[in-house]
Amino acid sequence: MEIKKVFNNNVVLTQNSKGQEMVVMGRGLAFQKKAGETIERDKVEKTFVLDNRGISDKIGELLREVPDEYLTIADRIISMAKERFGPGLDDYAYVALMDHISFAVTRHKQGMILRNALMWEIKKYYKEEFSIGLQALDVIEEETGIRMEEDEAASIALHLVNSRVSGEGLDAAVQIVKVVNDTLNIVKYHYKMELDETSINYERFLTHLRFFAIRLVRQEKTEVPPADDFMFTQVQTRYTEAFTCSEKVASYVEKTFNWSISKDEKVYLTIHIHRVTSRCQELNRQG
Incomplete structure (x- = not known):
């Protein structure tokens, strides 16, 4: 194994037979060695294969501290x-x-x-x-x-x-949590109900919201083709209450993040809101 860079006495940068960068660890494996020299394989305790070539330099920089x-x-x-x-x-x-x-x-x-x-x-x-x-x-x-x-x-x-x-950056991860939490609160306040967090519909809604939040943070646009307007009209008519709630979510997103929700997103959001709330409404009526 040829050394490309020495990070410290125990950690070096090298590469494997496929040309992928590897950070290699082992006690004293780089002692008094420099780039271009070889290291003994029996001293290698751990290897980290990296797809991103820029990361090895960041690891090396951090290992100095x-x-x-x-x-x-x-x-x-x-x-x-x-x-x-x-x-x-x-x-x-x-x-x-x-x-x-x-x-x-x-x-x-x-x-x-x-x-x-x-x-x-x-x-x-x-x-x-x-x-x-x-x-x-x-x-x-x-x-x-x-x-x-x-x-x-x-x-x-x-x-x-x-x-x-x-x-995306740690700020993005925090923002994703905020979008999910705020959207759930909008649904709860609109329907004046607590959602059944043990239900499969809640899990499906949560999964949808996570990916929705990721697309929002990335500012990804997936505008619906005109031919799909039929589906949009159908959910708007059939699930009136859920659609009204989805409009509140859309308004929140636009005011908070300056991001407009596409029609296809409103369709899916409306359907999920309907599914997650209709079961709770049914249970409430039975109670």
Whole structure:
């Protein structure tokens, strides 16, 4: 293995037979070595194959400031997430988690405990990511001996949410949570009811809202072709109450984000609102 760049005595940049960049770790594997020299394979303990060539430089820059144990922690968390969600996590997650966790541990040692303002929303809307965040607390404790608060599990979950929407930036992940939460509140206030969070229709609605929020944050437009106006007219007529509610959501989105909802989005939004509320209305009438 030829060294392309030495990050520290334990971490170097190299590449595999496919030409992909790899960050390679092992105790003392780069001691007194420089670029162009080779490293002994028996000293390699971990490898990280990177699709994004720019990420290796960011990892190297970060390793000048934080111990390489945080790369190990980040890798363990990302491996758990990939087992749960598949391979679609952005490489930048290594950098984001390394940086966040090292700073969080430093703050914890100084007695600075920061509360996550989105704790409730993250636990509710991103249950799987939060579950990984809780497991991440165990990993951090194993590697550093420090037990972090659940607020950190929520923060780690938010980084995973961010990574799964292709590195839009942490602000985007926060914005996605806000859109989902605000839209649900609009529906609840419009119908003056609590939604059945255990129902399959609620889960479907939540999934739809997440992707809706991602498209909003990315400012993606998917305008409906004129031929589909028939469907728009049908839902407007058939689901009058749900359509009125979807108009309130559209007004909120336009005022808050300066983004107009397309007709096809209103169709799907109306249908989901109808499905998630009609069951609750039926139960209320029976009660």
